[in-house]
Amino acid sequence: MTRTPRHVLITGGAGGVGRALADAFRALGDAVTLTDLPGERLDALGADLGVTTIGLDLTDAAAIPGALETAISAHGPVDVLVNNAGILHLHGTVLELPVADFEATIRVNILGTFAMTQAVARRMTAAGAGGAIVNVSSIGGRQPTPGMGAYESSKAAVDALTRWAAIELGPAGIRVNAVAPGPVDTPMMREGMPEGSPMREGWLSRIPLHQFADPRQVAAAAVFLASPDAAHITGVSLPVDGGQLLV
Ligand SMILES: NC(=O)c1ccc[n+]([C@@H]2O[C@H](COP(=O)([O-])OP(=O)(O)OC[C@H]3O[C@@H](n4cnc5c(N)ncnc54)[C@H](O)[C@@H]3O)[C@@H](O)[C@H]2O)c1
Numbered sequence: 001m002t003r004t005p006r007h008v009l010i011t012g013g014a015g016g017v018g019r020a021l022a023d024a025f026r027a028l029g030d031a032v033t034l035t036d037l038p039g040e041r042l043d044a045l046g047a048d049l050g051v052t053t054i055g056l057d058l059t060d061a062a063a064i065p066g067a068l069e070t071a072i073s074a075h076g077p078v079d080v081l082v083n084n085a086g087i088l089h090l091h092g093t094v095l096e097l098p099v100a101d102f103e104a105t106i107r108v109n110i111l112g113t114f115a116m117t118q119a120v121a122r123r124m125t126a127a128g129a130g131g132a133i134v135n136v137s138s139i140g141g142r143q144p145t146p147g148m149g150a151y152e153s154s155k156a157a158v159d160a161l162t163r164w165a166a167i168e169l170g171p172a173g174i175r176v177n178a179v180a181p182g183p184v185d186t187p188m189m190r191e192g193m194p195e196g197s198p199m200r201e202g203w204l205s206r207i208p209l210h211q212f213a214d215p216r217q218v219a220a221a222a223v224f225l226a227s228p229d230a231a232h233i234t235g236v237s238l239p240v241d242g243g244q245l246l247v
Pocket residue numbers: 011012013014015016017018035036037056057058059083084085086087088108136137138139180181182183184185186188189
C-alpha cells in the first residue's frame with residue numbers, strides 16, 4: 001500500500017536522539033525538517049542528510065512562528081511535530097543547584113515545548129486536517145534520581161503538557177503523546193559514561209533489561225505514536241526504559 005509522505009518537524013534535530021528520529025522518519029519516505037540551535041553542527045547535519053535545517057533557539061518564542069513559516073514553505077503544512085530538544089546537563093542537589101540552572105532547563109524543556117506546540121497546533125487547527133505531536137519526555141519525570149530533580153521536574157511538566165494538549169486538541173483530530181526514555185546510548189552518553197565505568201554499571205543495575213535505550217528504539221516508539229497505527233492513542237507518555245520504572 002502506498003502512503004502519502006508527511007512533513008515531520010523535529011526540534012533538537014542535531015542531537016543524538018534527534019538524528020535517530022530524522023533517520024527513522026526519512027526511512028518511511030517522510031519529508032523532514034530539523035531545527036536546533038544555529039551553528040555548524042546543524043549545518044553539517046543538514047548537508048550530510050540532505051534535509052532542510054532551520055537554526056532556532058527555542059527560548060526565543062518570538063522567533064518560532066517565522067521558523068515554522070520557513071519549514072512550511074519548504075515542505076508544506078506540518079503533519080507531525082516531534083518536540084525533542086532538551087537541556088539535560090544542568091544537574092545539582094536541592095541544596096546546591098543554582099536557580100538560574102533550573103530556569104534555563106525550564107525555558108527549553110517546558111516553555112520551548114509549549115511554544116512550539118502552540119505555534120504548530122494553531123496551524124493544524126486552522127487547516128482542519130488533524131495531526132500528531134510527539135514530545136520527548138523522560139522516565140525521570142516519574143522516578144527520582146538524586147541530583148537530577150530540576151531536569152526531572154521539567155519532564156514531569158512535559159508529561160502534564162502532553163495530557164493538557166491531548167485533551168484540548170483531540171476534538172480537532174490532533175493526537176499528542178510522549179516517549180519517555182530511560183538512559184539513551186547516545187555518543188554524548190558514551191563519552192560521559194564509558195563502557196565498564198562505575199557510573200554506567202550503576203545505571204545499568206537499575207534496568208531490568210540491563211541495557212541503555214538505543215536511540216533507534218526511542219525513534220521507533222515516536223514513529224509508532226505519530227502513525228495511523230496509534231490513531232486511538234492520545235495523552236500517553238510511553239516509557240522506553242528497559243523496565244526501569246518497574247523497580
Ligand atoms: N540521552 C538520554 O539519556 C535521554 C534520556 C531520556 C530523555 N532524553 C531526552 O531526549 C531528548 C534528546 O536528547 P539527546 O540525548 O539527543 O541530547 P542532545 O543534547 O544530544 O540533544 C538535545 C538537542 O537539543 C538542542 N537544544 C538545547 N537547547 C536548545 C534551544 N534553546 N533551542 C533549540 N535547541 C536546543 C541541543 O542543541 C541538542 O542538539 C531530550 O529532550 C532529552 O531530555 C534523553
